[in-house]
Amino acid sequence: MSTAMNFGTKSFQPRPPDKGSFPLDHFGECKSFKEKFMKCLRDNNFENALCRNQSKEYLECRMNRQLMAQEPLEKLGFRDLINGKSEAKNEF
Amino acid sequence: MGGLWRPRWRPIVFCGWRWSHPGSPARAAERVEAFLRPGWNGKGDAEWGLRWLGTWTRTSPPARDRAVQPPRRPKSTNPFTRAQEEDWRRRNKTVLTYVVAAAVGMLGASYAAVPLYRLYCQTTGLGGSAVAGHASDQIENMVPVKDRIIKVTFNADVHASLQWNFRPQQTEIYVVPGETALAFYKAKNPTDKPVIGISTYNVVPFEAGQYFNKIQCFCFEEQRLNPQEEVDMPVFFYIDPEFAEDPKMVNVDLITLSYTFFEAKEGYKLPVPGYN
Numbered sequence A: 001m002s003t004a005m006n007f008g009t010k011s012f013q014p015r016p017p018d019k020g021s022f023p024l025d026h027f028g029e030c031k032s033f034k035e036k037f038m039k040c041l042r043d044n045n046f047e048n049a050l051c052r053n054q055s056k057e058y059l060e061c062r063m064n065r066q067l068m069a070q071e072p073l074e075k076l077g078f079r080d081l082i083n084g085k086s087e088a089k090n091e092f
Numbered sequence B: 001m002g003g004l005w006r007p008r009w010r011p012i013v014f015c016g017w018r019w020s021h022p023g024s025p026a027r028a029a030e031r032v033e034a035f036l037r038p039g040w041n042g043k044g045d046a047e048w049g050l051r052w053l054g055t056w057t058r059t060s061p062p063a064r065d066r067a068v069q070p071p072r073r074p075k076s077t078n079p080f081t082r083a084q085e086e087d088w089r090r091r092n093k094t095v096l097t098y099v100v101a102a103a104v105g106m107l108g109a110s111y112a113a114v115p116l117y118r119l120y121c122q123t124t125g126l127g128g129s130a131v132a133g134h135a136s137d138q139i140e141n142m143v144p145v146k147d148r149i150i151k152v153t154f155n156a157d158v159h160a161s162l163q164w165n166f167r168p169q170q171t172e173i174y175v176v177p178g179e180t181a182l183a184f185y186k187a188k189n190p191t192d193k194p195v196i197g198i199s200t201y202n203v204v205p206f207e208a209g210q211y212f213n214k215i216q217c218f219c220f221e222e223q224r225l226n227p228q229e230e231v232d233m234p235v236f237f238y239i240d241p242e243f244a245e246d247p248k249m250v251n252v253d254l255i256t257l258s259y260t261f262f263e264a265k266e267g268y269k270l271p272v273p274g275y276n
Helices: A033-044 A048-065 A079-083 A085-089 B003-018 B025-034 B046-054 B077-123 B135-141 B206-211 B241-245
Strands: B150-158 B167-169 B172-177 B180-186 B197-206 B213-216 B223-225 B229-239 B254-263
Touching: A033 B180, A033 B229, A048 A079, A048 B180, B003 B223, B135 B150, B150 B167, B150 B180, B150 B197, B172 B180, B180 B223, B197 B206, B206 B213, B206 B241, B229 B254
Parallel strands: B150 B254
Antiparallel strands: B150 B172, B167 B180, B180 B229, B197 B223, B197 B254, B213 B229
C-alpha cells in the first residue's frame, strides 16, 4: 500500500499522535472500565456515539491512575458530556 | 610545389617567432602565415588587412590548424557594414550572456523553492501535511457532522520476528467526523522473555489519512511486555470535520486503520518520523 516505491506517488506519512503515547496499563487498573465500554459497543452495534460516556469514564480512570496526562475533558472532545449526560443519549 | 613547400616552412617559422615573441605567439603566427601564403604581393592590401582585423579577441589555434580552418571573416567587405557586423556580434554576445545568466538563475530558483515552500506552508498553514498543530484548540470547538457515518475497521499485523499475539478488540466502529472515539487493541507476549515492540500505523484510503487524527495511541514508542503479559492498548482518535466538506471524500464510507508491530532492536529506526 504505502510501501509502493513508485516515483511520483505520494506515500502515506504517518503522523505522531497529538498527545503522545499511552503508557501501558500493565496492572490492568482500568480494565473494568474497558470491559464496560466494549460491552456497550457490542450492545449498540459498535456505534461510537452511544458509548461516549463509557469512553469518557475510561479516560478519566487513566488520568486518575497516572496512566495518562491530565487534560480537561473539553480538550478531549467531551464538552457536551460534562454539562448534561442526557445530551449524548439523544444522539441517533 | 608550392603546396608541398608550405607546411614545412610554417612550423619552422612559427617556432622561431614563438621564441622571440613569447607574449603573442599566435598573433605572430598569423602575421607570418599571411606572408607565406602564395598570392601575397608584399603590400598590405585590403584583403589581408580585413583578414587580420577579422580575428579580434579569439585565441587562434596554432599555425598547423590554420590550414584546415580559415579565420573568421566578416561577411561584407564594406567598412561601414563591417562595423555594423561587429556591433551585432557584440550585442549577440551580450544577449547570450543574459540568457545564460537567466537559465542559471532559474535552476537555482528551482532548488531554492523546496525549503521556501515548506517555510511558506508552515507560516500560512496551507498545503495540508506541513501544518504545525492547531489540533487541541480544534478538538474543543469541533462540531460533529451527524449525517455522515463512517465505518472504521481495524487491522493488526505483527512483523515475522515478533512473537506477540496482537489483535484488535473490535472489528469495526461507526463514527462521525468531529467526534472523538476510543478503540482497543490487545497484545500478549506468550514467550518467557520480556520483549520490546514498537509500532507504526497506516490508514486506507490514502487521501482519508490526512483527516485521521490520533489524539493518543501506542505507536512510535517502545512498548515493553513482560513474559506472559497481556495488555489493552487504546487508540483515541477523531476524524476531522473538514472530511465532510472535501469533494474527494464524498464516496468514502470505510476507513481502515492498520497497526503493525515490530521488534525494537538496538539502533533500529522505524522508517517514519517518530514521536520524541
